Structures are given as C-alpha cells and as structure tokens.
Amino acid sequence: MDAKTIAPDQKALKVVGTRPVRPDGAPKVTGLARYGADFSLPGMLWGDILRSPHAHARIRSIDTSKARALPGVKAVITAADFPEQKYEFVGPERVAINYWHMTRNVMAREKVLYEGHAVAAVAAVSRAVAAAALRLIAVDYEVLPHVIDVDAAMAPDAPLLFEDMITRGIEPAPDKPSNISKRVELNLGDIEAGFAAADEIVEMNFKTAPVHQGYIEPHACLARFDSGGQGELWSASQGHFVVRAYTAQLLGMNIGDVLVHPAEIGGGFGGKTVIYVEPVAAALSRKSGHPVKIMMSREDVFKATGPTSGSSMTVRIGVKKDGKIVAADGLFKFQAGAFPGSPVMNATMCGFAPYNIANVRSVGYDVVSNRPKSAAYRAPGSPISAFAVESTMDAVAVRIGMDPLKFRLANASRTGTPTAWGPKHAHEGYAETLQALLDHPAYQAPLAKNQGRGVASGFWFNNGGESCATVHVNEDGTVVVATGSMDIGGSRASMAIMAAETLGIAYDRVRAIVADTASIGYTHVTGGSRVTFATGMAVVEACRKVTAELCARAAMIWKVDREDAVWEDGCARHVDKNDKGKSTGKFEPLSLKAIAAKRAVTGGPIVAEAAVNAGGAAPGFASELCEVEVDPETGSVKVLRFIVAQDVGRAIHPSYVEGQLQGGVVQGIGWALNEEYIYDDAGRLLNAGFLDYRIPVASDLPMIETIMVEVPNPNHPFGVKGAGEVNIVPTMAAVANAINHAIGRRLTELPMSPPKVLAALDSGAKG
Amino acid sequence: MAKHHISATLNGNAVEYLCETQQTLLEVLRDELHLTGTKEGCGTGDCGACSVTVDARLVCSCLVLAVEAQGKSIQTIEGMAAGEHLHPLQRKFLEHAALQCGVCTPGILIAARSLLERNPDPTEEEVRFWLAGNLCRCTGYNKIVDAVLDAAREMRGN
C-alpha cells in the first residue's frame, strides 16, 4: 500500500519537539534491558565457529569426526548442512543481494576468501567444550595467493577470487575474468565541454582504508529450532524481518516458520542489517535438538563481519573564476570484500549531489578482494566519496581565492536541480546548513599558530520503504503503539511522541513497543535513516484510523451522524457538519479514556493497523566545521572544535536527533584520524581489537556542537527528514581541510594518522 | 579438578558460586549468576563495558578471575538503584539522553559513580579522562559528559 501524501500539520505542536524520557530508559540504566547475548533457555548449548586462518585458500576437505566424538559436543555443521542457493542478484540495484554469495559468506564452501571466514561450527554443553571441539576439526587447505588492496585487486595479474567473474556493466563484456564485479557510470551533460570551458581545473587522488562500524556489542543470538520445522531466534539486529527472511532462505525454510524476537541492540550503524551467526545457530539448534547460543568474540567481529570499503579515488573539478563549477568527474574504486556488493553506486550518486553542476561523470568499480564482505556503514559509500569530493572542493576554493562556504553556496543544489542519476532534487535544506555555519560566530574567530579551520558538506538519500504499525486503545484509555522497527537510538520515544501528538493525549499515556515478526507486518530495517520517517508515518496513519474510529464511537454514544463528530485536542467533539463544522456545545467532549470505557457497548476493541511503503523521503544535507591544532613535531592532530549543521526536517525528540549528529561526527573523526584495518603480508588482520583498532575515546574530543536546521518535509505528517546518517558524510573532509589550513599541507589518504601528518609536513605536499 | 567454591558479597547480598580457574568474573556474573547487565564488549579490557567495582575499586570484570572474588564485595549495575529510586547518575543519563543503544551504559554508570565517589566536583576534562576506558560508539560522549557533570552538581546539592 503506498503512503499517501500527507500535508504537514500547521498547528502548534504539544509533544513533538519536547524531550521526554524514553520508554525503554529505565531498563537500560539498570542493566535489565536484554540484548542479543542476554537470553538463555533451559538446556541451552553454546555454539562456536571455526574460522579460516588463511586469507585465500581452497578447502580440500573438512574432517569433523574427532569433534563429533568429543564428549559434550551435540552437533557439528559445515556448509553441507545448508542447501545450495541460486546464483541471482535480487532487489534494487543499489542494494542487490545474492543468496549464493550470502550462504557462502555465512559458511564457506569451495574456498575461504578471507581470514576469519567461517568453515564449520559446533554446539556443545559449555563454552570450553565448544572451543576444544573446534580445535579438533581438521581442515585441509590449499593456500592461494591473496590480494586485499583495491588497486592491487584490479591489476591484470591479481589473484582471482572467482575464476569466472566477468565484470557487469561493461559493454561489450570483458572476455577475461577479473576481480571487478561491476562497473557503474553516471553521466549528466557533457564533461569534455565542461572542462574545456573551465578557467581552473583541480584533480586529486585519494586512498582510504577499510574501517569498521565499531559497535560495542558483538553479534550474538539464541536459536531454538525444533525437528517440527519451526524455530525462534532472539537476535540483536537492525531488522528482525530481514533476519527472518535471510535465515529462512539459508535454511530452506518457510518464512512463516521462523519467528524472530527483537532483542535490544548494542549498536549497528548498518553492520547489523546483515546476518552472520543466526543461520549457524539455527542449523546447530535444529541438528542438536536443543537451543543454541552464539556470541562472537570481539576479534571475530573485526575479522569476520563487514567493515566498509577501502577505496582508491580520483576527483577532477573544473570551475570558472567567478566560482561557478562547470564540470565534475569522479572515479571511485571500492573494495567489496570477499563477495560483490560494495556501496560504490551510492558513492557515485552522492558525491556531487550537493551541487548544481551541468556536466558530471561519476564512475564506480565494485571490486572483490580477500577481506571480509563489506557491510553498510552509516550512509554507506557517501562518506568515502565525500572525502574525495569535499577535499577537492576545498582545493578549488583555495585556487580561486573564494571562501569555501560561499563557494559551496554559490553552487548549492536546490529544488529542481538535476542529479547525476536522473531525478531532480525535490527539497530545500542544503543552503540553509551552509548559511548556519556562515552565520556562526566561530567562523570568523581568529586562530592561533598550527591551528586550522576546515569545512565540508555532504548528502545522503535517506530511505522510506515498508513499515507497519499497530495502535491499541487499552481499557483505561492508555495506548500501545507497536511497530516492527528495532530501536537503536531512541525511536520508541519518537513513536510515542508522534502517537501522543496525533491522538492529542499525554506522552506518558502512550507505550511504544517493538513487536516480533509474528505479531506485526513486514517492516524493513532500522537503517537508511528511515524509522522516524517511514515507521513514524505508519504510526500516524494508524493513530488517525484510531481517531476516526473514536469519532464513530462518540457519534454512536451521542446518537448523531458520524460526520458530526471530530477529533481535536485529545477529545471527540460534536460539530455541525452543515454549519462549516462549528462546535455545537450540545454534548460534553469525550476523551479517549471516556470512549475507551464504553468500547464494549459501541463495537468492541479499538485497534488500528497501518502499512506503508513510504515514498517522499527527503534527503539529508549536512555542513560541518572543524578546527584542529596540529603538533608540528609529532603530527598529532587535536580537534579543538566541531560544529555540525544538518537539515533534520523536524526534530521529533531533539535530544535524540542531537545524539545522532554528535555520534556520526565522532565516528567520522575516528575514521579521519586513526581507524584502519592493518594487514600483514599473509593477509591476516593485525589489529583485531579495540586496543589497536582505535576508535575515539572520551578524552580525544571536545563537545560537538549541533545546529538542527528545520526545513520540514511536506511528505511527512510532522515534516521529518531522516537524521541518522548524513552527519558522518562530511566529517573526514572537514578534518582534512582543517589540517590543510593548519599546516599548509593536504592529506589525501585516510586515516590521517600522526606519521602521515608528520611525513606531509616534512615533504611539503602543498594544498 | 574440582571447581572453586567462592563466597562473596554481590550488590550487598551474600552470594556463592562454583567456577573453574580460567572463568572470569564477567562470565560468572552473566552465565552463572544470570546478571546480564554487565556486558562483554571485547573481553580484553579495552572497552569498559564490563566495568564493575570490587571492594569499591573500579575494574574490568573480564580481567578479574572469578576465583579472585573470594571474600570480596562486588557491585554491578543491578545494584546501583536503591529499590525503585534511581541513582542521580541513572536519572541524569535518562534526562540528558546520554544513551542511544545503551550497551555501554551500565559500564559508564559504574565508572562515573566511582569517579564521583572520589571527586565530587570534576571538571569536564577530568570526566573525559576518567571515562577514557569506557568506549561509546553511539553518542560521541557529549551527553554522557553533560549527564555526569549534572549529576555531580545535584549530588553536591548545588
């Protein structure tokens, strides 16, 4: 069912925009909230997974006999325990999946394609027995040469991960296989003519290392699958319907026979929209006849779940002396990891999207290499291309002597600006974020020696999609709102706020829950900045059905025509439909509580469900300002100040929206300065832990200042624009530009760790 | 080899458990005593999600063997509230939206309480450095620091 276009509510809002305590708050601060690893069942077994020590190898054989014979071991599985899947890309091109790849990522078949690739699993009576059983599984590997870096993987003599991989997206198709899974190209206008007309052209090359989402909670689940062909999962994921679909597919089960309970989730950022342990635990549970719990270790999280792509990029921008950008050309080569599916297409679309440029070309390569399959990470692809584009933009501004914010403003996309992938921009908001920074007193404040200020902008589509919501009126007039959206960051509070606002009742009369897959209709993942937008839409629609029903009940109680009852400020009121709907004063308004008390005699329970396939999502725009101080003797970079201005449409719960902005920026700061995957010569990960995979700690950071620009989205009842992701998009470039202005050197490789900064200082690589 | 029989005090109550030598206090708290509020984020003392206090000393429970808790007094997140009354830190975390996914929250609350017991009037910098051992990936630490400073203010009676 398509979502209707709903006009934005013009009246003063009572609950939207306030900051009440979230409904799941008390359990989370008292240790009672239950995350994926916190569930147990009687007779539960512990599952553990054997992983490849090699980056690339053929599996000659797997001998599990000794493991099976170990006392306390109740099941051992390999890929043989999963049905084969058809080789087929399904779903929209940007986010296509292929179950043939997915089942092999969950458990390797012909080859292992990265260190940490799962090859077998056991279920045993204790963690210690499970670990001992793994040591008894003998895998005969034929070690093969490996390749990890994206440029190396594209080289003609690179070791091939798939001997039959022919690049899609090239006409005519290549006659030799390679590691290039796909090529995409976007075109707008005529870039040759554009560059020919340019007064200045800047071209730069960039490289970024893979980074991990870094959620503090490792993947974990509990599975109870019986021989009767049904099963339950308690799983920490960003989408229990997706977990259900993938698990059912990989086990060859009907979707309806798998029930997934939404556990609380300890961070995801995109990395938990895919599955690793659930099908394994389900298969072990089915085989052993007992519930099976699996918790990934932190080391396995780094080695065997999906960091985002490392990349190699070239950006070229041509501009007139007056600041008008006349041509932009981007080449983006992304690591997909062991199986195809990097976010390179997103990157090609988002990179130049903030700007009105008549001539654009954007080419992307999706390249497989021997590291874990990439998974989504907060606006997947866009932060990477933005690093390249926004750094180049800064260099262009310097070249023509123009203020970097004014340069962007002069070229800012607005409603009607064409995009490189086809549709025209349909929303304002970007220019407002730039203006917010221009107007900020910090922008003109003087800086000291070795300090620098940098700015950058970014774009993210934001998604709509499928969501369901059910609203029940309880006997005492309180309300339960159930949705299918896992709550990562406080969305239950936003759902309760939107419901309370629509129903006209107090926030604490509404309880928002996340229902399991059997209790509510299909709801897509908590990701893509879609929950407040799309699930919020479903909630509002369901609440409007409830208010319509409440009016019908009131009309019944008053014995008047249905059209003579309207819902306003939490009550049914009697109006005269023949007199422009004016209030008659004939009956006392009936509150939700009063009508609920009479529900049995007016028709029974008051319930409504809404299902949406939300269109009309407005994109996210953010502009950011970073100030750093560089220690010229060590290359150490300290972030002194950071301001993020983002168009959020409308902040339903401002504290949680601020939290998204601050959190995304800090992830971006880590990505900019310290985070990277470091491999040895054998393709083994050297820093598979939080000690040497360095995410920001509290003492690394200043307070992150947020400016929430509100240009409401007319397609959402409260004007919501997705807010969760775009805040990470500009951050690395903002930091790079700040460093450039501090030391007069431009760094084009991430992370910009101290040795690189020091080397740049010593080499004189000017920006 | 027989398991160790350990008697300790947990959140003010006497507790007993059996454990093998290599089992950590974290494992025993979660798997034997079924107190899952203390989380495993890394198992190697790098993230602080497993923070508890042992004899009032802030530690990572993944780096304490369960057998070492003999005769000691352990405090976990489950003991932080007084019945139905949340500790000011717990309240302020909720008021300030200082948690998003909440998985780091128990460890940070335990760590913050330990700080305020020693230093009732910390500066922002002191709060940040004390909490450096507690990783948070969701919040960027902003609202956490705000909440700790606000709780400290309330606890001082300002």
Place this chain on the structure above:
Amino acid sequence: MNEIRYEAPTRLEDAVALLAGANGVAKVLAGGTDLLIQMRGGRVAPALLVDIKGIPELTAIVAENGGFRFGAALSCMELIENAEFAAAWPGLTDAVKLIGSVQVKGRASVGGNLCNASPAADSVPALIAAGAVASIAGPGGRREARVEDVATGPGKTSLARGEIVTSFFLPRRPPRSGDAYLRFTPRTEMDIAVVGAGINLTLDEKGVCSQARVSLGAVAERALLVPEAAAALLGSKIDAPALARLGAAASAACRPIDDKRGTREFRIKIAAVLARRAAAIAADRAGRKN
C-alpha cells in the same frame, strides 16, 4: 580440558616454592591485566597460577631511608593515590597513570608492567630514570637488581625460575630534582606507547644539571638506559643547545621495529621530541630559575 590450578599463598616463601616446584608453566598472577589477555588469546597456557596479592609485603608502600619502597603487586591506582609518593616522584606517577584505563589501573601493578616485559611498558622508562631497584625473592634467597637489568627482550626477563619481584625501591631524592615521563600515542588514552621517554635530573644551586638519567621505551627490544643522552644534559642549564644534543642522542640510541603501532623512522624522530619535552618538564619540576 585445560584445568588450571590456582593458589593464593599469604607467605612469600610459599609463593616461591610453588613457582619453583611447578610441573609445567607456572605464572605469577598480580593484576592479571596482561596475563588474562594472553590466556584468552591462547598465547600462554599455564598449569598453575600463583596469586601473590595476598602477600602483605607485595602490596605495601612505605617510606624507607628517605625514599620509598612499594610492593610489586600494588595496584597502579593505589600507588598514584599515595600523595607523598606522587609529590616525590611526579614523573613516575605520570607514567603509572598512563598504564591503560582507570579500570586497568585498578588491578595492574608496576611489577607486572615490568615483568610482562613489553618494550613499550609505560612505567619502566620512568623507573629506570629514577634509578629504581627491584627486590627479588627466589629459591636461592633474596637479591636486588636495577630495573634496567630485569627485562631482557619482548616477553623475557632475567628472573630465574621461581623468582618473583617483590618490591621497588626509589632512593631519596637530592634537592632540586625533578622527573618526567612522556609517551606518544595516537589517541589521548588507551593506546600502547609508540615511544616513551623518562627523564630524571638534578640541578645544582646555579641551575646546572649535576645528575641525569634518561630512559627510552618502545624503541628497542626493551627499555633503554641511555647514558649518552644523559651526558648531553650534564653540565648544562637544560638550554636549547643541550636539549638539541639530548634529542640527537635519544634518536641515535633507538633501534626500533616497524609494527602496527609505528614505523622505525617515526619512532626515531619522536624519541628526540619527547626526550626534549620531558627534560624541560623535569627541569621545571627541579625548580630551575629561568
């Protein structure tokens, strides 16, 4: 199955006997913040753990002959909370403060930091610069060793089987003395030192350096005592030329490796920078008049 014996003796001689007489690998358990990680990672599989935290001598801190003696198993937090010690040895205290998080310091000990023998251990350069002496007990009786002679390489010490470091002695400080420890890490906390520099010096009444000890960490297979670097300071007023000589000597003494935490070149450069900066702080603490 990996069954590990655990003993918690309260007398030093019992601990020594257990370690000396063990079948298979026996490990001292103090704070456990290195050992438990190594056990979890499968790098060490002890048959016996000897928990020494119950031995009073090993967790005490006392004034002795105008100096300080603190137990090798004393937790870092207890050491840095000792106001007298921190006032006497601010540099060593700074170093101990840098060992991991507050949680790690709540358990970790200086004895463990030394005997785990990571070349990057933070307390060690400061201990060496301070001229600290380790007391050792073993099957052959008691002995002493300068701290710089204890670690011999990554994960290796000069301790014989059954020997335990029991305490550290920091001598009485002459007037106008100051120490400092600086380390380089990518983040502000929670990292292993890429380079560590510990400096301890004494100035005479005219502000001229009369004694100095310089120690570098994470730039060789173990922390180094660098007499040439100290020589650069002696007889000087810790002025810019002296600091430049100090830096050059520090860089020259480095024999670092490339690893995931830093390259050779970077470490050699940073050693000079940190040595200069640590010397300036130590001189300030020594109360030099500018």
